[in-house]
Amino acid sequence: MNYFFLIPISVFLGLVALYGFYWSLRNDQYDDLAGAAERILPQGDAEDRPLPPHAGERKDG
Numbered sequence: 001m002n003y004f005f006l007i008p009i010s011v012f013l014g015l016v017a018l019y020g021f022y023w024s025l026r027n028d029q030y031d032d033l034a035g036a037a038e039r040i041l042p043q044g045d046a047e048d049r050p051l052p053p054h055a056g057e058r059k060d061g
Contacts, residue, residue, distance in 0.1 A: 024030065
């Protein structure tokens with residue numbers, strides 16, 4: 001008997017997800033996929049320089 005209660009809920013949630021997908025298509029959410037991937041990369045040569053040593057750090061080589 002629980003299935004008759006769960007099936008309409010699952011259909012409703014599927015329609016909500018489908019509406020959300022179509023909304024994102026209409027509002028140009030997928031226009032610049034490469035730009036978002038490039039914005040997380042650091043600019044310049046910041047990763048080429050070594051980090052300065054911490055004050056008070058001992059080097060027991």
